[in-house]
Amino acid sequence: MQLAIIHQESRFRYNAKAPKDHLLGFIPWGRQSSAYGYAQVMKGTWNWYKRKTGNWRAHRDDFTDVVDFIGWYGNMSYNTLGISKWDARNQYLAYHEGHGGYQRQTYKRKRWLMAVAKKVERNAARYRAQLARCEKHLNSRGWFSRF
Numbered sequence: 001m002q003l004a005i006i007h008q009e010s011r012f013r014y015n016a017k018a019p020k021d022h023l024l025g026f027i028p029w030g031r032q033s034s035a036y037g038y039a040q041v042m043k044g045t046w047n048w049y050k051r052k053t054g055n056w057r058a059h060r061d062d063f064t065d066v067v068d069f070i071g072w073y074g075n076m077s078y079n080t081l082g083i084s085k086w087d088a089r090n091q092y093l094a095y096h097e098g099h100g101g102y103q104r105q106t107y108k109r110k111r112w113l114m115a116v117a118k119k120v121e122r123n124a125a126r127y128r129a130q131l132a133r134c135e136k137h138l139n140s141r142g143w144f145s146r147f
Helices: 002-010 043-053 063-083 088-103 110-140
Strands: 020-023 028-033
Touching: 002 063, 002 088, 002 110, 020 043, 043 063, 063 088
Parallel strands: none
Antiparallel strands: 020 028
16 A cells, blocks of 8 residues: 555655645745655654654655655554555545545545545555565565575
8 A cells, every 4th residue: 555655646756745836827936735755745744753653763755764654644544543454545535635634524525536546546456466476476486485
């Protein structure tokens, strides 16, 4: 699921930024939000993660940190909202809208977001299948028995 969310949010670009706002429709004027990095995490949400986990050195443009963050957020979504950790569609909706937005079902008014969540679900299934094939291939070669 983490890979599918990262793919959706940044296409695996470590320094992805939120789109720019425009004054009068054509003059670039700041960013729409503080979203940044692989997972397009808002600054406040990232600070919440660092405070709760004690991972003060984490960075939004560090792949390992971001994968950990998405796993942590998914676990929070499971504990808070009861969303299965294997339910990529609803995990993404909670990720995008925040836990409060998910509880208020704000995503239901956003057809485009529902379509994106289905895409994340398909990509998560594809990544899961690819990883299973890799594991099977490595096991057949005795790779795991070396450790």
